[in-house]
Amino acid sequence: MCRSIKTLREPYAPEVTPADIDAAALQYVRKISGFRAPAPHNAAAFDAAVAAVAAATATLLDQLVVRGGGRTAGAGS
Incomplete structure (x- = not known):
């Protein structure tokens, strides 16, 4: 969907x-x-939506566990 968004x-x-x-x-x-x-x-x-998506993204990245490693290195780490 959003090709310019990087993993x-x-x-x-x-x-x-x-x-x-x-x-x-x-x-x-x-x-x-x-x-x-x-x-x-x-x-x-618009600004509230950007803030909400950013917060949800940071939470997701902080909670993801990558196989063969620990948690990902999210913004809150």
């Missing part, structure tokens, strides 16, 4: 920064909303 778990990304997570969240919200940048009356909803 953010080991071994594809040995180190994931909060900026990586934010960029992926922004790309996802842009894709599903159809807006590159929202109109001012939609900005709060």
